[in-house]
Amino acid sequence: MSEASSSSSREKQGSIPPGMVMGPDGKPCKICTAFRHWKPPANASKSTAQSQKSSATVMAAIAAETASSKTSPSATDTRPDYCPPDVEQLGRATWTFLHTTAAYYPEKPTPTQRVNMLTLIRALPVLYPCTHCASHLGETMKEHPPDVSGRVGLSRWFCERHNEVNExxxxxxxxxxxxxxxxxxxxxxxxxSCD
Known part of the structure; x- marks a missing residue:
């Protein structure tokens, strides 16, 4: 999703690091980009990055500092606990919330519960911080309207949407x-084992 949607933006914006996703404002989207992709371009110097003060260089500087402060090969892929979430952490947390909410949704919801669930689901394409993810969900919902008829239907609906993303x-x-x-x-x- 983010790789394909970022390729046209990459052409418009010049060279940006692979995996970096551009936001609708034309700037690098921190919440739309996995932390492991917050890396400086090979030709960028540290002093240039610090002087530009753009979100791309700030993200690159964080990644560079994190990489230099750790010795393991996977250190550049690990987001420090004090950093804001990246697209992967946000996605995992969101899916956990949605799947768990569906698991506890009533078998026979009241009209009010149905309206509230629809409101929650319909708010995601409008409010979700990753604009690429949000717009994709909005398009998917047009093809596959949410099933809020009961716990089983809602759980399957979320699972099918999640599987589309996984695919x-x-x-x-x-x-x-x-x-x-x-x-x-x-x-x-x-x-x-979970009791």
Whole structure:
């Protein structure tokens, strides 16, 4: 998702680091970019980066400092705890919230509960911080309207939307059977390892 949508922006903005996503304002979008992609271009010097004060150079400086302060090869991919979330952390937290909310949604919701759930879902394409993710969800919702008829329908709807994102990102799909969804988001495995 972000790689494809950033390629046309990259052409317009000149050379930006691979994986960096441009926001609708034409500037690098911190919340739309995975932390591991907050790296300075190979030809940028530290003094130039500090003098420009743009969000891209600030993000690059954070990544460079983090990389130099740690010795492990994966250090540049690790976001320090004191940093704002990146697109991956925000995505995981959002999916956790949505799947768990669906798992506890009533089997037979009242009209008010249905309206409230629809309001929550419809707010995401408008309010979600990653504009690329938000606009994609909005388009997807036009093709596949949310199912707020009950817990099972809502859980499957979120799982199917999540699997669409996973597929675009080259990740494995999740089994959307209600048994697997309940095991993951509500009850835990039958072996009691989560009790």
């Amino acid at each position: 675009r990102l080259g990740k494995e799909k999740f089994d959307c059977s209600i048994q697997k969804l309940d095991e993951r988001w509500k009850d835990g495995p039958s072996d009691g």
